[in-house]
Amino acid sequence: MQHMQDKEFDNLFKDKFRDAEIEPSANLWANIEKELEPKKKRTFPIYWMAAATIAIAFTALLMFQNDEVTVLRGKGETAAEVKPSAKTDPIVSGSATTGTTPEHATASLGKNEVKAPKESNSQVITPNNNPVENNLPKNQVAVQPNLPNDHLPIKQQDPKPINVEPIKEVVTVEAPTVTAQATTKTNSLDAGEIAEHGNTERKGIRNVGDLVNYVVDKVDKRDKKLVRFNTDEDDNSSIIGINIGFLKLNKKNKDR
Amino acid sequence: MKVTKTYTINDLLEGCKAGNRQMQEMLYKQTASKMLAVCMRYAKDRMEAEDVLQMGYVKVFQKVRDYRGEGSFEGWIRRIMVNTAIESYRKNLRTLSIVPIEDAYEQPSQGFDFSSLGMQDLMKVIQKLADGYRMVFNMYIIEGYSHKEIAETLGITEGASKSQLSRARAILQQEIIKMEGFGYATHAG
Numbered sequence: 368m369q370h371m372q373d374k375e376f377d378n379l380f381k382d383k384f385r386d387a388e389i390e391p392s393a394n395l396w397a398n399i400e401k402e403l404e405p406k407k408k409r410t411f412p413i414y415w416m417a418a419a420t421i422a423i424a425f426t427a428l429l430m431f432q433n434d435e436v437t438v439l440r441g442k443g444e445t446a447a448e449v450k451p452s453a454k455t456d457p458i459v460s461g462s463a464t465t466g467t468t469p470e471h472a473t474a475s476l477g478k479n480e481v482k483a484p485k486e487s488n489s490q491v492i493t494p495n496n497n498p499v500e501n502n503l504p505k506n507q508v509a510v511q512p513n514l515p516n517d518h519l520p521i522k523q524q525d526p527k528p529i530n531v532e533p534i535k536e537v538v539t540v541e542a543p544t545v546t547a548q549a550t551t552k553t554n555s556l557d558a559g560e561i562a563e564h565g566n567t568e569r570k571g572i573r574n575v576g577d578l579v580n581y582v583v584d585k586v587d588k589r590d591k592k593l594v595r596f597n598t599d600e601d602d603n604s605s606i607i608g609i610n611i612g613f614l615k616l617n618k619k620n621k622d623r
Numbered sequence: 624m625k626v627t628k629t630y631t632i633n634d635l636l637e638g639c640k641a642g643n644r645q646m647q648e649m650l651y652k653q654t655a656s657k658m659l660a661v662c663m664r665y666a667k668d669r670m671e672a673e674d675v676l677q678m679g680y681v682k683v684f685q686k687v688r689d690y691r692g693e694g695s696f697e698g699w700i701r702r703i704m705v706n707t708a709i710e711s712y713r714k715n716l717r718t719l720s721i722v723p724i725e726d727a728y729e730q731p732s733q734g735f736d737f738s739s740l741g742m743q744d745l746m747k748v749i750q751k752l753a754d755g756y757r758m759v760f761n762m763y764i765i766e767g768y769s770h771k772e773i774a775e776t777l778g779i780t781e782g783a784s785k786s787q788l789s790r791a792r793a794i795l796q797q798e799i800i801k802m803e804g805f806g807y808a809t810h811a812g
Contacts, residue, residue, distance in 0.1 A: 373792060377764045380749075380795075383742045384765055387660035395673055396651055399680045400644070 429579065432586045636696050639687045647684050654697060655680070658704045660742075664749055664761050665708035679707040705766055709776060712758055740799065748798045755779075756791035763788050 630638075630649055638646025659676050666672035682703050690699050749757055758777060762768040763784070768776070770784040777784070 376792060376796065380745060380764055383740075383745050384660065384664060386657075387742045387746075388656035389659045389663055389746075390656045391659045391673055391676060395655070395677060396648060398677050399651065399684075400648070402677065402681045403644075403647070403684055 426579070429582045429586060632696050636687070636690070639684060640690075642684075650683075651680055654700055657697070658700060660746075661701055661704045662708055663746055664765065665705070665712065665757065667750055667754070671711075675708045675711050676704065678711070679704040682707060705762075709758065709762075712754060713777070716754075740803070744802060745799075748795055748802065751798065752791055752794060756787050756794065759784055759787040760791040760795070 630646075632650070632653065635646050635650040635653070639650055655676065658679065659672060662672040662675040662679065663669065666675060679700075683700050686703070690696065693699075749760065752760065755777075759773055762773050762776070763770065770781045770788075773779075773784040774781040779787075
């Protein structure tokens with residue numbers, strides 16, 4: 368009896384509420400809509416933030432790796448630094464002095480002297496002299512084992528600007544001061560500047576994308592680059608964001 | 624209720640899956656009053672109910688792509704509302720106000736006719752119940768959960784679910800009798 372009563376009682380409630388309707392307040396939809404809106408807006412910034420974070424992370428990574436390149440250059444620079452003082456003397460005085468003057472020694476004397484400078488990374492400057500070109504590969508062979516392959520190409524290209532001056536030297540021995548200036552110039556160049564310089568030669572850095580492409584090129588020798596940007600004339604930051612998206616999909620390669 | 628007849632609920636479902644705001648609004652307008660009635664049963668008052676309703680609809684539109692077409696769409700929305708209400712109850716779980724045993728009326732009066740009572744009256748009575756009782760009563764009697772499911776959902780024992788249900792019933796009957804002006808309670812006690 369009690370159970371039946373409960374059942375009846377329950378069913379009464381069930382029936383009463385089955386099709387119950389209560390009109391909500393008029394502004395409720397507006398509230399729901401408001402709550403739906405920010406969700407959409409919020410998702411975008413998150414993607415952008417993610418893209419930006421990735422970009423920053425890669426940039427940091429690349430900068431860090433670029434430092435290693437700088438170390439390389441550092442050797443070259445120090446070698447170069449030593450030279451000017453030594454150079455001016457030997458060139459003026461004669462070719463008697465030993466390996467401290469790589470270029471001129473090689474240029475004027477020939478290949479005998481080259482061996483000494485090899486160790487001191489002097490090849491950064493030397494390879495460019497026309498007469499020494501034969502030695503170039505040798506120099507590099509000597510140095511290569513010590514250095515990661517990655518960085519070799521940089522050297523080949525970077526020295527180009529320096530070429531001009533040494534050649535002058537070879538032709539006219541009078542220009543020691545010029546060489547001194549030239550070398551100091553190269554010394555003062557930052558790794559970044561050098562990098563840009565090298566790139567402008569090849570392609571021209573029109574924007575950050577190009578810069579990153581260049582740096583990645585130097586650091587990452589695989590077919591699929593770590594990061595690859597599409598760069599146009601009117602390239603700007605928005606392009607970067609989009610390209611982050613197909614980061615790993617991009618198969619566009621340069622000649623290297 | 625402004626019901627746009629040109630769209631069936633399934634049309635609206637597709638629109639909502641596509642994230643169409645107009646379709647979402649139409650779905651809301653078609654279903655909101657029914658859903659508010661559901662939320663009201665679980666809430667203390669209208670304000671609380673509308674909060675739950677709002678949260679529920681946001682969930683509906685966010686999860687609508689997950690709806691696989693099992694059961695009616697309206698039933699699915701209703702389940703989301705109920706779950707949202709339960710969630711909200713658990714979140715601000717107020718200590719179950721336990722009615723002293725003396726106040727519980729064991730013996731309901733027989734034979735009184737409260738079919739004349741309107742839904743609004745019953746709603747009022749339900750809303751007056753202590754939160755725990757109200758949850759169990761709604762879940763068991765209206766939504767048809769088993770005691771086991773209720774116990775798992777609310778984190779109580781099955782026994783507690785059962786006893787709370789019978790207590791809720793007793794209180795409801797008592798309240799209804801009071802409301803109707805029947806004097807049976809004193810007889811029954």
